[in-house]
Amino acid sequence: MRKVLIANRGEIAVRIARACRERGLGVVAIYAGPDATRAHVLGADDAVCLDLPASDAGGTPVEARPVSAYLSVDRVIDAARQSGADAIHPGYGFLSERPALAAACADAGLTFIGPSADVIARMGSKLEARRLMEAAGVPCVPGARPEDQSLDALRAAGTRVGFPLIVKASAGGGGKGMRVVERAEDLDEALGAARREAEAAFGDGTLYVERRIDGARHIEVQIIADDHGATLHLGERECSLQRRHQKVIEEAPSPVVSAALRARMGAAAVAAARAAGYRNAGTVEFLLEGDGDEAAFYFLEMNTRLQVEHPVTELVMGVDLVHLQLDVAEGRRLDFSQEALVPRGHAVECRVYAEAPAQGFLPQAGPVLRYHEPQGPGIRVDSGVREGDDITPDFDPLLAKLVTSAPTRALALARAAQALREFVILGLHTNIPYLLRVLLHPDVQAGRIDTGWLAAHHDPLVATPSADDLAALAAVAAQHRRLPRGEQRGGPIGSSRGPEALASPWVALGGWRG
Amino acid sequence: MAEWQVEHRADGTWRLTRPDGIPRTAHAVTGPDDAVWVHLEGEVLRVPAETEARARSHAHGHATLEAPMPAQVTAVLVQPGDDVAAGTTLLLLEAMKMELPLKAPTAGRVEAIHCAPGDRVAPGRVLIDLVDGEATT
Numbered sequence: 268m269r270k271v272l273i274a275n276r277g278e279i280a281v282r283i284a285r286a287c288r289e290r291g292l293g294v295v296a297i298y299a300g301p302d303a304t305r306a307h308v309l310g311a312d313d314a315v316c317l318d319l320p321a322s323d324a325g326g327t328p329v330e331a332r333p334v335s336a337y338l339s340v341d342r343v344i345d346a347a348r349q350s351g352a353d354a355i356h357p358g359y360g361f362l363s364e365r366p367a368l369a370a371a372c373a374d375a376g377l378t379f380i381g382p383s384a385d386v387i388a389r390m391g392s393k394l395e396a397r398r399l400m401e402a403a404g405v406p407c408v409p410g411a412r413p414e415d416q417s418l419d420a421l422r423a424a425g426t427r428v429g430f431p432l433i434v435k436a437s438a439g440g441g442g443k444g445m446r447v448v449e450r451a452e453d454l455d456e457a458l459g460a461a462r463r464e465a466e467a468a469f470g471d472g473t474l475y476v477e478r479r480i481d482g483a484r485h486i487e488v489q490i491i492a493d494d495h496g497a498t499l500h501l502g503e504r505e506c507s508l509q510r511r512h513q514k515v516i517e518e519a520p521s522p523v524v525s526a527a528l529r530a531r532m533g534a535a536a537v538a539a540a541r542a543a544g545y546r547n548a549g550t551v552e553f554l555l556e557g558d559g560d561e562a563a564f565y566f567l568e569m570n571t572r573l574q575v576e577h578p579v580t581e582l583v584m585g586v587d588l589v590h591l592q593l594d595v596a597e598g599r600r601l602d603f604s605q606e607a608l609v610p611r612g613h614a615v616e617c618r619v620y621a622e623a624p625a626q627g628f629l630p631q632a633g634p635v636l637r638y639h640e641p642q643g644p645g646i647r648v649d650s651g652v653r654e655g656d657d658i659t660p661d662f663d664p665l666l667a668k669l670v671t672s673a674p675t676r677a678l679a680l681a682r683a684a685q686a687l688r689e690f691v692i693l694g695l696h697t698n699i700p701y702l703l704r705v706l707l708h709p710d711v712q713a714g715r716i717d718t719g720w721l722a723a724h725h726d727p728l729v730a731t732p733s734a735d736d737l738a739a740l741a742a743v744a745a746q747h748r749r750l751p752r753g754e755q756r757g758g759p760i761g762s763s764r765g766p767e768a769l770a771s772p773w774v775a776l777g778g779w780r781g
Numbered sequence: 782m783a784e785w786q787v788e789h790r791a792d793g794t795w796r797l798t799r800p801d802g803i804p805r806t807a808h809a810v811t812g813p814d815d816a817v818w819v820h821l822e823g824e825v826l827r828v829p830a831e832t833e834a835r836a837r838s839h840a841h842g843h844a845t846l847e848a849p850m851p852a853q854v855t856a857v858l859v860q861p862g863d864d865v866a867a868g869t870t871l872l873l874l875e876a877m878k879m880e881l882p883l884k885a886p887t888a889g890r891v892e893a894i895h896c897a898p899g900d901r902v903a904p905g906r907v908l909i910d911l912v913d914g915e916a917t918t
Binding site: 637687688694696700734745747757 | 785787793795797805807809810811812813817818819820821822823826827828847849850851876881904905
């Protein structure tokens with residue numbers, strides 16, 4: 268491998284490019300539409316524009332949906348050829364779990380940094396993955412997966428499983444084709460809706476039903492496997508703080524996973540990876556019911572790619588997962604033993620999204636007028652955003668990941684909260700105030716969380732600032748308005764602003780009392 | 782609670798202080814749509830441009846008093862034409878179950894009142910126009 272094309276954008280493309288450079292590998296970026304001046308493009312040796320030429324796009328210079336360019340296997344492979352890349356890293360999302368990209372790489376003689384196309388396809392079918400896991404002795408959520416896919420057979424299966432249950436699409440992901448059914452009389456409607464949604468989204472209406480496990484945690488185990496027979500696990504990540512199946516805050520280790528439980532879940536994850544014939548980095552997701560050494564856990568699915576939340580594992584296990592992915596892709600041997608992989612300290616990741624929690628988490632677009640990342644011991648920010656960028660509604664609203672690590676969980680949480688307070692993003696709303704309210708909640712501090720926790724605590728978490736904070740914010744806004752107009756827009760924090768800026772006296776506020 | 786003192790620092794940030802509290806640092810910037818964005822320790826407020834346009838339409842010597850946050854007007858204590866001293870409470874707002882008095886920043890005459898008891902007001906909404914003392918004499 269000499270030159271890696273990164274088939275992604277945003278923070279993950281920047282993070283992968285950094286690892287490539289650390290190894291002396293060349294970096295090729297791809298971009299589409301409004302991304303031409305984003306960080307992942309400017310930091311690369313080469314950047315290939317994936318937009319269709321105006322003539323092919325029906326006379327419009329830019330496609331209606333720039334995201335479709337990142338989803339085109341043909342254009343990504345062409346970009347690799349054009350730029351002389353000999354390997355492709357898919358990142359997460361986009362084409363990362365499409366067997367077609369891995370297969371096209373194999374056909375084009377390019378190294379795909381991930382598992383083979385047939386493994387991706389096998390684990391991408393939730394139904395096939397579960398059959399494989401059951402055969403390998405990995406516990407699965409009690410449920411039914413009838414061969415007969417008629418509504419009658421599915422209804423009978425649902426009745427056997429009992430309520431509440433979840434209807435899921437075999438080809439599903441991201442909550443699509445998924446329905447929670449509380450009562451028997453709602454089952455038919457849910458089956459119909461899930462089937463239509465799955466057919467529309469994945470072209471495959473195959474469904475199955477599972478018991479809904481209330482109060483469960485989402486715990487996932489990172490695994491890595493090389494070409495020389497080693498399959499190792501790197502401990503768990505606690506991802507229970509999720510909203511509509513989208514993770515918000517993750518941590519490692521889980522506050523409730525004991526060393527014995529970690530060993531049991533790790534062994535199950537390794538068995539799952541071996542059953543799948545897995546190579547490279549992957550994640551086995553489980554639902555955990557209860558806690559303690561003997562707690563029950565159930566296989567959910569396997570993600571055949573790098574995860575968004577991989578940094579928390581890196582920080583507690585002392586590894587670099589992207590480097591390990593590159594090692595495996597280059598055919599190297601993983602040179603450590605399972606016994607050496609013990610978590611040290613604690614790490615927390617907060618996903619900073621461009622969204623307005625107070626408006627139903629509506630994705631936000633706008634110019635990044637101010638962008639100032641926190642710095643300090645134990646603080647890592649993986650970001651694809653810079654001051655001056657224009658955030659458009661074309662892509663996933665993830666702006667950056669704030670990851671903190673510390674010797675203890677309490678300090679990692681406190682460090683995350685303090686770093687969030689210092690993370691300045693102005694020009695569009697983000698979920699930072701929401702993340703702060705979540706982190707500071709006594710339940711989160713105590714680790715008393717499950718996958719339903721965020722939904723159950725919605726109202727206080729999306730509250731507006733306290734009256735005292737609002738008075739202070741409004742006081743600053745009022746004084747800021749009085750600055751000369753040029754100075755109101757100003758340069759970045761810390762830039763020189765001329766002598767008139769220094770002359771500003773102490774100004775007493777006009778009568779606001781909090 | 783005491784008033785916040787606001788100081789513009791050489792690096793462009795704002796320092797907030799009051800006698801009983803720890804100093805706090807805020808960042809503010811005006812966007813292309815003239816909205817002001819303020820960041821204070823993880824909390825963010827956007828104050829739309831409406832306020833500024835309104836303020837600019839007044840001649841020198843006039844002041845407008847704005848709602849600093851989403852609030853409900855609970856009482857209007859003055860009438861147009863009233864002469865008021867600096868610090869006079871002009872109206873009462875309620876937000877987050879707390880009562881917030883809106884006071885005259887300077888002595889002057891109430892020119893117009895743009896709200897009534899019971900109104901829900903958004904941040905930046907102009908509530909009162911005040912002609913300051915020097916302009917009236």
